[in-house]
Amino acid sequence: MNYWIIPSNSNKFDLAKFLSKYDNEVDWKQSANFEVGDVVYIYCTKPDMRIRYKMEVIETNISFDKSLKDKTCWIDKTEFKAGVEKNKYFRMKLLATTKSDMLTMDMLHKQGVKGYIYGPRTIDKELTKYIESNLQNK
16 A cells, blocks of 8 residues: 655646545546555645645555546636546545645655655655644544
């Protein structure tokens, strides 16, 4: 099992709305080697600029036609259309949410995170322990 951080751009996609409409599940573009059972922390960009969600990968290699999709949750409609049919997706289930000020980008940098979260990255045990200690269960 691996632990990941991935970004969610609030100016393009309303993740909270999607989760509320689809039983706390979401399909995401599969741009890394995610496996069932992996834990994914979702870092939300401006205005939040913090980790907001803890998810578990429950399915991989989902085709576009079988993926969960809802145009109404996309703020940037061109992003929804951009190559979606050519991509594979993975499904995640929400495990926990947080609004902790301890999971902002500034705090993550203090914990050794380099740069900004522009794509999927695996994280080590120390950072995982830090994130977990600042989550609240859903």
